[in-house]
Amino acid sequence: AQSVTQPDIHITVSEGASLELRCNYSYGATPYLFWYVQSPGQGLQLLLKYFSGDTLVQGIKGFEAEFKRSQSSFNLRKPSVHWSDAAEYFCAVGLEGNFNKFYFGSGTKLNVKP
């Protein structure tokens, strides 16, 4: 069965520091990969997605993620975190050929210290 693991439930970083959120998946073929962000009082918003091609993808709000097939990972990074980045981040996986059913990880809550 497909699964998505986000090993860090909570992460706290200082404003201006770099950030990496981890995501690992279990799926035999190359999945479609996504990162969504959920801010308080708002719906989930897509940050970036990977279908194929260049394994380093750029997203909105200065985020990027790198697909590493050998590690079954799709970690999210940002070089300098802003206080407004405090939110919950979800990694999601879609199966090859199916854009309509996604498996989400349990999320990582990001706190930003001033």
Next chain:
Amino acid sequence: GAGVSQTPSNKVTEKGKYVELRCDPISGHTALYWYRQSLGQGPEFLIYFQGTGAADDSGLPNDRFFAVRPEGSVSTLKIQRTERGDSAVYLCASSLTRSPGELFFGEGSRLTVL
């Protein structure tokens, strides 16, 4: 507004009662999704509509759950004989077929079954 609208935002009901949750997607979005998010978990797929038809209902947990989208726009998720385990945030999302994987989520309907 221009986003996905869900009503009610909060619903408290008693065990055994019937509940309806409504989703009004972004105008022009043909695809509509229902997900369920339990406390501390990521969203879990329930059902996907393309137009009026349910293209994939494999995530509905049992036959107490049913969803309709009669005119290809607004959708209603119906839960019969509610149980305490149905308590969760029910998320609706919509998307354009030409932008696969980019789901636009509503803020959700929080259901509490006492």
